[in-house]
Amino acid sequence: MHTDLVAALDIGGTKIAGALVDGHGRIQARAQRATPAREDGDTVMGAVEAVLAELTASPLWGRATAVGIGSAGPVDASAGTVSPVNVPGWRDYPLVRRVRAATGGLPVELIGDGVAITAAEHWQGAARGHDNALCMVVSTGVGGGLVLGGRLHPGPTGNAGHIGHISVDLDGDPCPCGARGCVERIASGPNIARRALEGGWVPGPDGDTS
Structure with missing residues (x-):
């Protein structure tokens, strides 16, 4: 089996986008949901999980080796948490832990979207x-x-x-x-x-x- 893809998440105040990306930067599968930015933290996470569920259902998912997250900030990459100014339901939200759980324990890397x-x-x-x-x-x-x-x-x-x-x-x-x-x-x-x-x-x- 080829293991040459990375799952990417782009989390912003308007939309949550996900993709499976190859080593040349080409998108092989994608999913997107609107960000319920004014809702509570678990509702926002539900939208993230819906994007991930669509990606994990792809026949290409077995080739994914890691997840990279670019999130609206501020973020705390060392703690794996996010506190986006435009998503008030997320304050010190344990995003890395939740994404790791939703993707079967894949390694997860978090940085700010910028x-x-x-x-x-x-x-x-x-x-x-x-x-x-x-x-x-x-x-x-x-x-x-x-x-x-x-x-x-x-x-x-x-x-x-x-x-x-x-x-x-x-x-x-x-x-x-x-x-x-x-x-x-x-x-x-x-x-x-x-x-x-x-x-x-x-x-x-x-x-x-x-």
């Missing part, structure tokens, strides 16, 4: 061939990751480069993280739309503000 996208960009994308890079993700939240000296630099907890909760306006809007004027509060997708609406922007006929 660090995960940085690893991907350095391997296959815009940062390929560069020794130093800051890569950003702008979605429901704002995250980031660092490549320093040609190597991914996640930091001791997996949050290095996570610039979304750096305050750039000390008198700015309050952020759910407890600070004011965070980059995420200004520049995430939902907050760009919010600020545009406050400034008089009128959505198109479909009313989409995402």
Whole structure:
């Protein structure tokens, strides 16, 4: 049997996506669910488990050797827990333990989603061939990751480069993280739309503000 695939999970405030990925970065199977971000922690985990159940049902699952998780942060990679600002039901949530249990004991690696996208960009994308890079993700939240000296630099907890909760306006809007004027509060997708609406922007006929 070939054992050449990794299961990948991307957990954000809007969606939870999963895939089986080969050693060349090609997606061989995928699954997705909406994130019930305003529900309790176990309900959110139920959506993660639904994605994993779809992947484990794939005939390719037997080739998977590990699970990699990129989660909205902050995360604590050393403890295997997550506390995403935009998923309030998860505070110090034992995500690694729960995912390991749902996948039959496979090894599980956790990093922040910004660090995960940085690893991907350095391997296959815009940062390929560069020794130093800051890569950003702008979605429901704002995250980031660092490549320093040609190597991914996640930091001791997996949050290095996570610039979304750096305050750039000390008198700015309050952020759910407890600070004011965070980059995420200004520049995430939902907050760009919010600020545009406050400034008089009128959505198109479909009313989409995402």
